[in-house]
Amino acid sequence: MRRRRTGGVRWGTIACLLLTAGITAVEPAAAQSVNKRLIDSLNYQLAYVALPLTLLVELILVYAVFRFRNNDDPQPTAEDKPLEITWTIATAIILLFVGVAAFTVLTNPYITPTQPRSAGTGGGAGGSSLGGASGSGAGMGVADAANTSNAVTVHTLAYQWGWQFQYPGTNVTTHDDLVLPAHTDIYIRMTSADVIHSLFIPQLGVKQDVFPKRTTIIHTRVYKTGTYRGYCTEFCGSGHARMRTKVRVLPKKQYRQWLRNKSKKTASTNGSAATRNASAKTAG
Incomplete structure (x- = not known):
């Protein structure tokens, strides 16, 4: 037995x-x-x-x-x-x-990302520049600079209670609306203006804490175009539940066109504001 x-x-x-x-x-x-x-x-x-x-x-x-x-x-x-x-x-x-x-x-670089080697060398419109339109992107138009790198970097500022996204090499800044190109390496460099936040996009499988006076990075490549939802998953105060963002993934051509249109609109708005200020000073 x-x-x-x-x-x-x-x-x-x-x-x-x-x-x-x-x-x-x-x-x-x-x-x-x-x-x-x-x-x-x-x-x-x-x-x-x-x-x-x-x-x-x-x-x-x-x-x-x-x-x-x-x-x-x-x-x-x-x-x-x-x-x-x-x-x-x-x-x-x-x-x-x-x-x-x-x-x-x-240990995969998409799960544990590091700063891209091309950082600070240009990239223009959403390129890999981490400090603006410098290097190869300097002196170029938005459309030309957008093609100088295979990677796209977006600077993100989290605050109570919203998200600000800035696209280096352009004058494009969005609030609670993150726009990305499909089939492209993307680096989202994030910092916080106040307390600890966390950006979580469930359908894309990305989640990263955001700290004041520190920079954390999300590295991803999105295959499917469409609209996704992003959330803050670190309790950050009374408005935490409202701290959401829309994530739009566009084909590359549409993304570049969106940058052009957004840049022109911003430039036009800034020009009109400057004209009004000049007129007000003259009248005074």
């Missing part, structure tokens, strides 16, 4: 190990961004490992409950070194798989 019992547990452990080792990462349904794809892929991999383990444990539990429910003289499982070695190795392999899978995703 003991031999059959230990043999059954041993073969069950081996079967679980083989099932786990034979699982390959299955690509989840098409995600809206590279961040979402990475996170969903990790979740799928961990689920494919956890489900067979859970099933095995539950089956053993149900079997033990019914098989030995009327046993008036229970006996402990006999010492079995091969069984102990088997489940120790199986556990080590499973933990190694989980650790490697999680480490691979967490």
Whole structure:
């Protein structure tokens, strides 16, 4: 009886190990961004490992409950070194798989972003410049500067209770309306004007805390155009629930056209304001 019992547990452990080792990462349904794809892929991999383990444990539990429910003289499982070695190795392999899978995703530059190397070298209209229209973007028009880099940087200022987005190399600034190009590397450099905030865009799989006097970065690449919702997920005062932003992802051409139109409109508004101020001074 003991031999059959230990043999059954041993073969069950081996079967679980083989099932786990034979699982390959299955690509989840098409995600809206590279961040979402990475996170969903990790979740799928961990689920494919956890489900067979859970099933095995539950089956053993149900079997033990019914098989030995009327046993008036229970006996402990006999010492079995091969069984102990088997489940120790199986556990080590499973933990190694989980650790490697999680480490691979967490160290990905889209999940743990760093400042782009091209920072401060230009980029113009939404390019990778972190300090405005300098370098190769200086002296260029909005449309030309927009094509000087493959990356887009947006400067973000969080405040109670809203979001301000500024596009380096242009005079374009938006409030609670983040506009991004699709199929482009995007760096969102964020800081806070007052307290701690956090930008969370669930459908894009991005979330990053925002601190006063510090700069944090979101790095993403969005595949699908459309409109998404962004939220502040760090309690920041009485208006926290209202601190939302609209995220619009446009095709590249439409994004550049939006920048042109927005820049012209802003320039026209500033010019009209300057004219009114000059007239007021003259009249005075």
